[in-house]
Amino acid sequence: MKNKEELWVLKVGGKVLEDEMALATFLDQLATSGKRFILVHGGGKHASALAEKLGIPQQMVDGRRITDEATLELALMSYAGLLNKKVVAQLQGRGINAVGLSGADGNTVPAMKRPVGDIDYGWVGDPIPGEVNKLFLLTLLHGNLSPVFCALTHDKMGHMLNTNADTMAQTLAIAMSHHYRVKLLYLFEKKGVLRDLDREDSLIPLIRRTDIQALSDTGVISEGMLPKLQNAAKAVEAGVEAVLIGAASQLPHILSDEAESATHVID
Amino acid sequence: MKNKEELWVLKVGGKVLEDEMALATFLDQLATSGKRFILVHGGGKHASALAEKLGIPQQMVDGRRITDEATLELALMSYAGLLNKKVVAQLQGRGINAVGLSGADGNTVPAMKRPVGDIDYGWVGDPIPGEVNKLFLLTLLHGNLSPVFCALTHDKMGHMLNTNADTMAQTLAIAMSHHYRVKLLYLFEKKGVLRDLDREDSLIPLIRRTDIQALSDTGVISEGMLPKLQNAAKAVEAGVEAVLIGAASQLPHILSDEAESATHVID
Numbered sequence: 001m002k003n004k005e006e007l008w009v010l011k012v013g014g015k016v017l018e019d020e021m022a023l024a025t026f027l028d029q030l031a032t033s034g035k036r037f038i039l040v041h042g043g044g045k046h047a048s049a050l051a052e053k054l055g056i057p058q059q060m061v062d063g064r065r066i067t068d069e070a071t072l073e074l075a076l077m078s079y080a081g082l083l084n085k086k087v088v089a090q091l092q093g094r095g096i097n098a099v100g101l102s103g104a105d106g107n108t109v110p111a112m113k114r115p116v117g118d119i120d121y122g123w124v125g126d127p128i129p130g131e132v133n134k135l136f137l138l139t140l141l142h143g144n145l146s147p148v149f150c151a152l153t154h155d156k157m158g159h160m161l162n163t164n165a166d167t168m169a170q171t172l173a174i175a176m177s178h179h180y181r182v183k184l185l186y187l188f189e190k191k192g193v194l195r196d197l198d199r200e201d202s203l204i205p206l207i208r209r210t211d212i213q214a215l216s217d218t219g220v221i222s223e224g225m226l227p228k229l230q231n232a233a234k235a236v237e238a239g240v241e242a243v244l245i246g247a248a249s250q251l252p253h254i255l256s257d258e259a260e261s262a263t264h265v266i267d
Numbered sequence: 268m269k270n271k272e273e274l275w276v277l278k279v280g281g282k283v284l285e286d287e288m289a290l291a292t293f294l295d296q297l298a299t300s301g302k303r304f305i306l307v308h309g310g311g312k313h314a315s316a317l318a319e320k321l322g323i324p325q326q327m328v329d330g331r332r333i334t335d336e337a338t339l340e341l342a343l344m345s346y347a348g349l350l351n352k353k354v355v356a357q358l359q360g361r362g363i364n365a366v367g368l369s370g371a372d373g374n375t376v377p378a379m380k381r382p383v384g385d386i387d388y389g390w391v392g393d394p395i396p397g398e399v400n401k402l403f404l405l406t407l408l409h410g411n412l413s414p415v416f417c418a419l420t421h422d423k424m425g426h427m428l429n430t431n432a433d434t435m436a437q438t439l440a441i442a443m444s445h446h447y448r449v450k451l452l453y454l455f456e457k458k459g460v461l462r463d464l465d466r467e468d469s470l471i472p473l474i475r476r477t478d479i480q481a482l483s484d485t486g487v488i489s490e491g492m493l494p495k496l497q498n499a500a501k502a503v504e505a506g507v508e509a510v511l512i513g514a515a516s517q518l519p520h521i522l523s524d525e526a527e528s529a530t531h532v533i534d
Contacts (some may be wrong), residue, residue, distance in 0.1 A: 081348020
């Protein structure tokens with residue numbers, strides 16, 4: 001196990017992508033880190049702004065976008081088109097041989113359209129973990145290419161599906177964990193999981209998978225953080241070495257494994 | 268030379284892409300042909316429609332789109348996003364392991380921003396033929412992946428560039444011609460190069476590269492066709508086995524090398 005190479009799977013949210021300066025800094029730091037990586041990006045805000053300009057009404061349920069045909073087209077334009085190619089070109093400009101992908105490209109991440117229950121999410125899909133095209137991803141990584149994923153998948157029957165970016169990153173991290181020592185990094189605005197949301201110095205540096213339920217029950221971790229931690233728990237249980245939750249602004253410190261630079265979730 | 272494998276580089280225009288039925292038929296025929304291929308697609312009409320909806324004025328000079336920043340964003344959304352992923356997902360649905368790419372992805376097609384002369388085309392680029400990332404393309408093709416290119420490239424300095432789709436296809440065809448017997452197929456509305464534009468039965472089945480100038484001088488070929496033929500001439504001169512110019516509706520006949528199914532341009 002020790003001689004497996006390290007691989008970082010980073011998920012970055014829309015806020016960094018939409019701020020030109022923040023994006024440039026983030027990509028500079030990533031490019032100069034020398035780390036082998038897969039990048040997964042979100043990008044909800046650009047799609048929302050485009051929806052407004054085009055007069056396409058958007059419906060959110062529990063923070064999830066109901067994806068009708070017109071909204072799927074927005075997602076394709078925004079995530080797979082504008083944002084993905086912007087990131088790829090900028091990484092190329094920094095000497096990183098990036099290749100932009102959706103889960104349909106190379107059949108990398110096949111998904112299942114979410115069944116209609118109380119809510120019909122429309123063209124939303126959940127990755128089928130066992131079906132990730134590992135061979136293709138390994139071929140890219142061995143060829144020193146850096147995959148850059150938008151959070152879109154496909155149903156293998158001709159239709160694209162909108163997918164949660166955290167889940168996309170987790171799926172890719174788990175799939176690669178047999179071949180690499182994978183660190184999955186969720187970047188957001190806060191420094192990590194905080195005991196007190198208003199105090200950055202209240203960082204919880206280490207959380208064991210088995211502690212998550214207790215931390216939730218005792219109210220130490222906020223309701224908004226729970227899905228991310230559950231996601232993280234699943235990843236480390238399935239073989240990912242560690243899941244890190246931290247701030248994009250701390251990237252160099254996180255990538256060089258500095259203490260207290262983010263919250264580490266381990267098995 | 269004889270034992271090189273055959274590779275088709277097909278360029279399909281916007282009209283087929285925007286007609287759901289025509290696209291489905293085209294992809295059915297391509298998927299069942301069993302041919303190894305690289306597909307290059309245009310898509311100007313969707314971008315134009317989007318420009319109108321978003322109130323972004325479009326300026327065309329000699330049929331070429333002046334590409335300011337807003338127009339480049341339209342191209343990214345439309346070509347690299349919506350159209351590219353639609354085609355990839357539909358090919359996947361037909362059992363073809365397609366991977367959608369721009370020239371920035373994997374640094375496949377680096378380009379040079381067109382110098383500002385009498386006209387400033389903006390973010391428009393012309394591919395640098397010697398710099399195509401052949402190794403990456405060969406890796407994909409050997410892995411039974413089918414690259415699907417939109418006509419966008421990059422300047423290797425962080426910026427995407429709008430590129431002519433015919434030129435993109437020609438560049439890829441030439442780059443692959445050392446490794447495959449490449450047939451470059453330009454699909455459009457007519458059956459091929461016609462002596463009389465109104466009569467499909469006036470097809471010129473074979474044109475030698477060295478005949479093009481005379482055909483142009485004597486007015487046999489129309490002004491609109493000349494750039495395509497010059498493009499074709501350059502391709503066959505550089506090692507592409509044949510350039511075929513024909514109608515998307517004739518695809519099965521063309522792919523099975525039926526006589527009079529398209530115009531063949533050879534060296």
